[in-house]
Amino acid sequence: MLPRFWPVVVLLVVPTICAGSRSNSAGPARRISLAENEKKIWRIPARDSQFDDVLHADARSRCEDTQPPEALATPNPLLPAAKDGTKVKVSFIIGIDGRVHSPLILESAGPRGDRNVLRTVRFWRYRPATCNGVPTETEGKIEFSSR
Numbered sequence: 001m002l003p004r005f006w007p008v009v010v011l012l013v014v015p016t017i018c019a020g021s022r023s024n025s026a027g028p029a030r031r032i033s034l035a036e037n038e039k040k041i042w043r044i045p046a047r048d049s050q051f052d053d054v055l056h057a058d059a060r061s062r063c064e065d066t067q068p069p070e071a072l073a074t075p076n077p078l079l080p081a082a083k084d085g086t087k088v089k090v091s092f093i094i095g096i097d098g099r100v101h102s103p104l105i106l107e108s109a110g111p112r113g114d115r116n117v118l119r120t121v122r123f124w125r126y127r128p129a130t131c132n133g134v135p136t137e138t139e140g141k142i143e144f145s146s147r
Contacts, residue, residue, distance in 0.1 A: 063131040070127040077120035086146040096135040
C-alpha cells in the first residue's frame with residue numbers, strides 16, 4: 001500500500017518542511033544602503049597604516065665592496081666567414097651561480113651566426129660579481145666579429 005501513496009506523502013511533507021525553514025530565519029532581511037556596501041568594499045586594510053614611507057635613497061642597498069664577474073670558461077663561437085666582417089652583439093645575465101642566463105642578440109649576423117653565438121654563450125661560466133661579499137646577478141654585453 002505504501003508504494004501507491006508515496007507521491008501524496010511527498011506533496012504533503014515538502015511544503016511543511018519549506019515553511020518551517022522560513023519561520024526559523026532571524027526576521028525580515030534588513031536592506032543595506034549602497035553607501036554602506038561601498039564602505040565595506042572600499043575600506044583600507046589595517047596593515048597599510050603600519051608601514052611608513054621609506055625615502056628612495058635609503059631604500060637602496062649600498063655596495064661598498066664590489067667585485068666584477070671573473071670569466072672562468074668563455075670559448076669563442078664559430079662565426080660564418082664573410083667578406084664584410086660579420087658582427088654579433090649579445091647581452092646576457094650572469095647569475096649568482098656563475099652561469100649565463102637569458103642571452104639576447106642585440107645585433108644580428110643572420111640565423112646561423114646567431115644560433116652559434118647563443119649556443120656558445122649559454123655554456124660560458126663565470127665567478128659571479130659580488131656586492132659586499134654576496135654573489136649578485138650582473139648584466140654582460142659582448143661583441144663578436146669574424147675579422
